[in-house]
Amino acid sequence: DAGITQSPRHKVTETGTPVTLRCHQTENHRYMYWYRQDPGHGLRLIHYSYGVKDTDKGEVSDGYSVSRSKTEDFLLTLESATSSQTSVYFCAITEPGEEAFFGQGTRLTVV
Amino acid sequence: GESVGLHLPTLSVQEGDNSIINCAYSNSASDYFIWYKQESGKGPQFIIDIRSNMDKRQGQRVTVLLNKTVKHLSLQIAATQPGDSAVYFCAEKDSSYKLIFGSGTRLLVRP
Numbered sequence: 001d002a003g004i005t006q007s008p009r010h011k012v013t014e015t016g017t018p019v020t021l022r023c024h025q026t027e028n029h030r031y032m033y034w035y036r037q038d039p040g041h042g043l044r045l046i047h048y049s050y051g052v053k054d055t056d057k058g059e060v061s062d063g064y065s066v067s068r069s070k071t072e073d074f075l076l077t078l079e080s081a082t083s084s085q086t087s088v089y090f091c092a093i094t095e096p097g098e099e100a101f102f103g104q105g106t107r108l109t110v111v
Numbered sequence: 112g113e114s115v116g117l118h119l120p121t122l123s124v125q126e127g128d129n130s131i132i133n134c135a136y137s138n139s140a141s142d143y144f145i146w147y148k149q150e151s152g153k154g155p156q157f158i159i160d161i162r163s164n165m166d167k168r169q170g171q172r173v174t175v176l177l178n179k180t181v182k183h184l185s186l187q188i189a190a191t192q193p194g195d196s197a198v199y200f201c202a203e204k205d206s207s208y209k210l211i212f213g214s215g216t217r218l219l220v221r222p
Binding site for chain 2: 031041042059090092094097103105
């Protein structure tokens with residue numbers, strides 16, 4: 001398996017609280033992605049990064065922010081969690097022209 | 112358990128038959144395409160890829176066909192096995208390296 005670790009793997013949080021999910025890689029890949037996966041919607045891109053401090057929005061970026069201060073870490077923050085953000089979140093890494101490798105996912109429940 | 116397959120199109124095949132899973136992509140500028148397999152509770156796993164300068168690529172028991180004229184991808188699985196039961200996603204990547212997924216197809220293999 002590619003060296004990608006997501007933390008935490010499971011989290012339950014209350015509406016209105018901030019939440020940060022972490023993706024850590026040991027592959028030195030330039031590109032990192034955050035997706036959410038909900039029943040019937042497949043994987044939807046939230047944000048992605050193409051280098052340290054270089055990030056861009058995906059399809060469903062509202063309510064989320066990201067940061068990448070080091071090559072190996074890509075953080076996803078929900079500033080004020082809502083029930084609609086209950087989902088499974090996946091991180092992925094890739095290099096140009098190569099397939100993306102995925103983490104094991106984080107199951108987030110907002111109550 | 113994982114409910115990613117809920118509400119997705121489902122293809123049901125007899126063990127030993129060939130399976131064909133189709134995907135329409137949206138971005139005519141996409142130049143790299145990937146098929147992923149996702150089993151319950153796991154992140155997507157790479158199956159096979161194809162670049163836009165090709166129209167066919169074969170792997171072990173799998174073949175991907177690309178028709179750029181109609182923006183269509185297909186994944187063919189030969190001699191389908193019970194272990195092939197999963198949700199299958201196509202994904203496209205363009206020069207911005209934004210990796211976008213299709214909605215997925217659930218493959219069920221009948222014994």
